[in-house]
Amino acid sequence: MSVVFGLAAVIAFMGALGVVLSQRTIYSAMSLVLNMVALAVLFLLLDAQFIAAVQIIVYAGAVMVLFVFIIALLSPGAEERLRSVELRLLLGGVGAVAFTLLIGRLTLNGITVGAHGRLHGALGPFSPVAVNAHGQVQTLGDQLFTTYLLPFEVTSLLLLVAAVGAVYLSRRRRQLA
Amino acid sequence: MSGLFPGFLILSAAMFAIGAAGVLVRRNPIVVFMCIELMLNSANLALVTYARYTHTMAGQVFALIVIAVAASEVVVGLALITGVYRSGRRLDLDELSEMSE
Numbered sequence: 293m294s295v296v297f298g299l300a301a302v303i304a305f306m307g308a309l310g311v312v313l314s315q316r317t318i319y320s321a322m323s324l325v326l327n328m329v330a331l332a333v334l335f336l337l338l339d340a341q342f343i344a345a346v347q348i349i350v351y352a353g354a355v356m357v358l359f360v361f362i363i364a365l366l367s368p369g370a371e372e373r374l375r376s377v378e379l380r381l382l383l384g385g386v387g388a389v390a391f392t393l394l395i396g397r398l399t400l401n402g403i404t405v406g407a408h409g410r411l412h413g414a415l416g417p418f419s420p421v422a423v424n425a426h427g428q429v430q431t432l433g434d435q436l437f438t439t440y441l442l443p444f445e446v447t448s449l450l451l452l453v454a455a456v457g458a459v460y461l462s463r464r465r466r467q468l469a
Numbered sequence: 470m471s472g473l474f475p476g477f478l479i480l481s482a483a484m485f486a487i488g489a490a491g492v493l494v495r496r497n498p499i500v501v502f503m504c505i506e507l508m509l510n511s512a513n514l515a516l517v518t519y520a521r522y523t524h525t526m527a528g529q530v531f532a533l534i535v536i537a538v539a540a541s542e543v544v545v546g547l548a549l550i551t552g553v554y555r556s557g558r559r560l561d562l563d564e565l566s567e568m569s570e
Contacts, residue, residue: 297473301480308484311503312491324503327484331510334477338521343513343532350536355506355543362547363499366554384490391489395482396475416525423526435526436533443530447537454541461548 297337304330312384321359328352339420342429477518484511496562498553502546509539 307330310323328351335344423431436444484507491504513532520528554560 294473297476301476304480305483308487308507311500311507312487312495317497317499320500320503324506327507328510331514334480334514335517337473338477338517340517340521340529340532343517343529343536346533346536347513350540351506351510355540358543358547359499359503362550366499366551366560380494384494387493388483388486388490391486392479392483395485396479416523418520418526419524420521431526432529432533435530440527440530443534447534451537451541454544458544458548461545461552 293337296333300330300333300337303327304334313381317363318360321356321363324359325352325356328356339423339428342432474518474522478515481511481515481518484508484514498550498560498562498565499547501562502543502550506539506543509535 304327307323307325307327311320311327314320314323328347332344332347332352335341335347418431488504488507488511491507492501495501495504513535516528516532516535518528520526520532550560553565558565
């Protein structure tokens, strides 16, 4: 289990670094695909099978295809190097390390993990055993359509607005004048 | 399994920090969008991790919603980028400063 976690974590980390450090845009996109597939493996480790499947289908499938289409369409090529780019990368790296330490310190502060992977404090009813007995997707669907119905419906409205907005933004401008 | 809980959170924090640094450092708007995706992904990882270790479902539900939000954000953002490209400007965030002047 921890071997798989270590492997997937290293791949996800290298993918994240590749997105930022690649000179060519298409290499950044490929690194992001690598990162997302590794994240899907991590979701499987966390007993979130449905999220892992959605991650592959929506992110590594739909979103990245859109990115690659736009890169092929606009062909931005290599980003030209300015004289201050090394300074930028150095400052960005220092900032990223400091930020990681800060977030890590804050999230792990006061959290202790006891036996059987339980956090101290009140636990919800959805233990992995109970969820798997009922079915992971069934449990998620039950929650989505009962307790979290309002966020779900608002999300559908958001997707509608995004679709209309994309069509409006990408149509030809001639009709306006 | 319990020992991995800090590992997931630290990986999530590192990915978020790398994404944030990329947003600040890179000048190509497409790469900046990919870095924003990276940050949203790291938030998803943290949500699912907490959902798993507190035995709740809310984290997974909201990870699903974050994925939907990220998809719509990419659609609108890339439409904006193609619009900028079509207006004849170079795709460089440092040069797109008309609105600040």
